[in-house]
Amino acid sequence: MHVLVLGCGYVGRELGRQLLDAGHDVTGVVRSETSAEAVAADGIEPVRADLTDPGAVSTLPDADALVFAASAGRGSVAEARSLYVDGLRAIVSEFEGREFPPDRLLLTSTTGVYGDHSGDWVDESTPIDPERPKAAVIAEAEGIVHRSGIDGTVARFAGLYGPGRYRIDAYLDSVTAGWRNSVHRDDAAGALAWFLTEDVAREETVLVNDGTPVDRWVFADWLADRCDAPEPEKLTVEERLEGLSESASLRVASQKRCRNDRLLELGYELRYPSVYEGYEPAIDAYRRGEEP
DSSP states (O other): OEEEEESOSHHHHHHHHHHHHTTOEEEEEESSHHHHHHHHHTTOEEEEOOTTOHHHHTTSOOOSEEEEOOOOTTOOHHHHHIIIIIIHHHHHHHHHTSSSOOSEEEEEEEGGGGOOOTTOEEOTTSOOOOOSHHHHHHHHHHHHHHHSSSEEEEEEEOEEESTTOOOHHHHHHEEESSEEOEEEHHHHHHHHHHHHHTTOOTTEEEEESOSOOEEHHHHHHHHHHHTTOOOOEEEOHHHHHTTOOHHHHHHHHOOOEEOOHHHHHTTOOOSOSSHHHHTHHHHHHHHTTOOO
């Protein structure tokens, strides 16, 4: 199987590595030369292209499966729309019209599309209600995938963590009350690989998370104890909201707990069933004075 990873970044590169290990061919689409070099170092065939440029998209190679894992990062809402809506729509149109169109199209989405549920549980049957503008854009992207002529799968990721994204120092400084829903990078990529290699989740939306929401205050105290550090400052949501922008306020105030029943029903076995297991390698590195 040849997989074209559109946006071969934090999750995309790990997906590429896992697919290569399983004997598949992977091409990773990136924008910069630096990213291309990093992708090539992993053994992934790099292609430089701007996914918001239809002309560049037309030059991309054929593939058996597309994985749209691009990120607009901290860009504006307009930039997010250019990528997730205009760019994705152009990609779908391009590949639908090819002589040999791909068999699968996967989109990496976010549980942010649910909005606030006051700490209640959410799953695939829960109606989405995106409050933040970027989450609304991504919800629109989900619709593009499901309306496409290619069998689509939407993977809604909870908060990503893993190498380079443990943020231990931040947790040991101060922590805001609320629920943390998480998925380790290796499981985020692993779930995508599972959908493709096991040929499951066609025309589905699946929540990709560890299914073990944790109380942030409790987790932070556990982390401090494991790191031989003082207990961090505890902030209420109301205290944290002071001085934040509207978008940041919506993110902090949004509370929900994410289930992963469907992911497990599809046969995926988590490498890290909770952040407690997922943080152990980082804690060991931290205690050695290394960057986790």
